[in-house]
Amino acid sequence: MALNATLHTFNVQLSDIDRGVYEELDLRVAQHPSETAEYMLTRVLAYCLEYEEGIAFSVGGVSSTDEPPVLVRDLTMRLTAWIDVGAPDAARIHRGSKAADRVVIYTHRDPVKVLAQLPAKRIHHAGEIRVYSFDPTFIEDAAAFLQRRNTVSVSISERHLYLDLNGNALSTDIEEHRLS
Template identity: 65%
Template sequence: MAIGATIHTFDVQLADTDRGVYEDYSLRVARHPSETDAYMLTRLLAYELEFTEGVAFSEGLSSTDEPAVVVRDLTGRITGWIEVGAPDAERLHYGSRLADRTVVYTHRDPAKVMAPWEGKRIHRAEDIRVYSFDPGFIESAVPLLERRNTVTMTVTEQVLYLDLNGTTLTTTIHEHELG
């Protein structure tokens, strides 16, 4: 019998002063058995940092034709293609052709993530942004994860203040360009 996804709940207070987004909401996040905690946490942060009307988690690892996080308009058209981790150039090309905005959030070394894309055909590569966090930030937050979580996240001038279950961590959000 296959092992099912583990459900994590997050009660979130988001204050993104850089974008003027202030929301309180609850999320249920399914972590696939093959998904690491670091990947799931990065996926959660990507969701929060891209929070807008129409944002949603996709089917995740079981869906090969959607990113980890997707933004749809009221007609269902994909307007935001948000990858997590280290997607290949073909996925970025596909997502950039489909959506108005394509970004990647990674918990890995961004130089190593972007190196395989060099010389590959990626639609509007100059418009794609890769976001990373300070080394060790994700690794410090992972042990704080529980099945039921309380998250307060504040973003000011590209600095992320994350309170996860009573422990506060801080990181700069680093932006990298492909072009």
């Protein structure tokens, strides 16, 4: 018998001072049985940090090979941003770079290891792809506070992330890396 996804709700107060984005978000996020809490939290943070009109979680979820976990479409439904999470392989990044105007990767893993697997591979517009990393202990600590219903405050200032998750305050720098 297959396990079902667990539905989490996130009531988010988003204040991205760097981009001038201030929004209240009501997110419903399905956590696939094979998905770790750390991956799901990174996916939610990527959504918040990339928030713009047209952003959505992919329909296929984390198991989709045709779409990233988070994407942005314009009003004509054209894919404008491919937002991946974790440690996607080079073929997936290459496909995303050809399909969308912009590719971004958010990882809760060691960025040195994530980047080390990619340079020898052929990736379309590799120099334009940004990789952002969170301190793994920050993600682990925050994931411990996840509940089925979450009240979240996300503030970004000078690429520093302040997170209040269910009354627990944490913060970390958002490190930027390039593929080439």
